[in-house]
Amino acid sequence: MNLQQKVKQTVQNYKLCNKKERVLVALSGGKDSTVTAYLLKKFGYNIEGFHIDLSMGKYSEKCLKAVQDLCKQLEIKLHIYDVKKEMGNSMCYLRSAIQSQKSLKNCAICGVIKKWIMNKEARKLKADKIATGHNLDDEAQTFLINVFKGSPDLSSNSGPITRNVGDKKFVSRIKPLFYIPEDDIKEYSKKMKLPVVYEKCPCAIDSYRIQVRKFMNTMPDKNKLNIVGNMEKLMKKIDRSPRDDSSKDDSGEPSGEPSGEPKDNEINYCEICGEPSRKKVCKMCELMKLK
Numbered sequence: 232m233n234l235q236q237k238v239k240q241t242v243q244n245y246k247l248c249n250k251k252e253r254v255l256v257a258l259s260g261g262k263d264s265t266v267t268a269y270l271l272k273k274f275g276y277n278i279e280g281f282h283i284d285l286s287m288g289k290y291s292e293k294c295l296k297a298v299q300d301l302c303k304q305l306e307i308k309l310h311i312y313d314v315k316k317e318m319g320n321s322m323c324y325l326r327s328a329i330q331s332q333k334s335l336k337n338c339a340i341c342g343v344i345k346k347w348i349m350n351k352e353a354r355k356l357k358a359d360k361i362a363t364g365h366n367l368d369d370e371a372q373t374f375l376i377n378v379f380k381g382s383p384d385l386s387s388n389s390g391p392i393t394r395n396v397g398d399k400k401f402v403s404r405i406k407p408l409f410y411i412p413e414d415d416i417k418e419y420s421k422k423m424k425l426p427v428v429y430e431k432c433p434c435a436i437d438s439y440r441i442q443v444r445k446f447m448n449t450m451p452d453k454n455k456l457n458i459v460g461n462m463e464k465l466m467k468k469i470d471r472s473p474r475d476d477s478s479k480d481d482s483g484e485p486s487g488e489p490s491g492e493p494k495d496n497e498i499n500y501c502e503i504c505g506e507p508s509r510k511k512v513c514k515m516c517e518l519m520k521l522k
């Protein structure tokens with residue numbers, strides 16, 4: 232089966248979305264989210280693009296251009312959220328302010344902020360689903376990181392679709408590339424000549440994930456599939472108690488930190504911003520609480 236057929240199978244078998252639903256694809260300008268949008272459109276789904284402009288200099292400019300080119304090519308609507316305009320400062324500035332008081336990695340901060348924006352904006356736009364570019368390598372890495380950190384249960388909500396679909400304020404996330412190895416996605420994006428920024432984000436710092444990635448790169452893809460397959464088996468047995476998961480953020484970049492997605496049976500709303508949260512105060516408001 233080729234990549235396209237495999238993705239179609241994932242979308243159909245897991246009922247990720249239907250053709251009446253409005254699906255917002257979180258576009259970063261990278262290969263994974265680009266291929267996600269390209270294929271969903273090719274399969275005839277009703278998609279629109281959503282891009283968060285982080286104002287991180289030249290890199291952000293290139294990403295924005297790639298996303299605009301893609302949406303033009305696919306003839307889909309593009310929604311742009313300008314962090315500087317909406318939140319008053321670039322992501323670099325927000326991060327430095329937070330890091331002056333809290334010891335957190337770049338991606339941990341950026342990931343939480345982007346996730347918060349994504350859910351809020353997707354709801355405003357009345358989207359039924361948010362599609363992200365998470366791939367097989369990301370999912371296997373995340374599971375191993377959680378195991379190495381002694382918390383495999385943090386992966387309990389992993390899968391091609393989030394299971395917390397019942398809450399009206401939480402927009403479900405789907406991952407059509409869940410079973411596709413990263414190298415295959417790269418090759419496909421090049422073959423299809425898609426507008427992609429291949430260089431890594433200059434602010435991506437997550438040494439633990441980088442170590443795990445290096446280790447996993449020595450494995451054949453079938454071992455990665457085994458890891459994810461075993462993870463799914465194990466998670467069925469694990470009690471779905473309160474959790475966070477460590478995964479890539481919505482643009483498909485590694486956040487390296489818990490996502491804080493609420494679960495079916497424990498949807499709360501942040502008492503500050505009103506967004507879905509496991510705790511009284513969501514991660515975003517927790518981050519922004521500077522002295």
Ligand code: SF4
Pocket residue numbers: 337338339341342432433434435436480484485486
């Ligand atoms: S790699 Fe990290 S810092 Fe860069 S955009 Fe993604 S989450 Fe943000």
Ligand SMILES: [Zn+2]
Pocket residue numbers: 501502503504505506512513514515516517
């Ligand atoms: Zn909040």
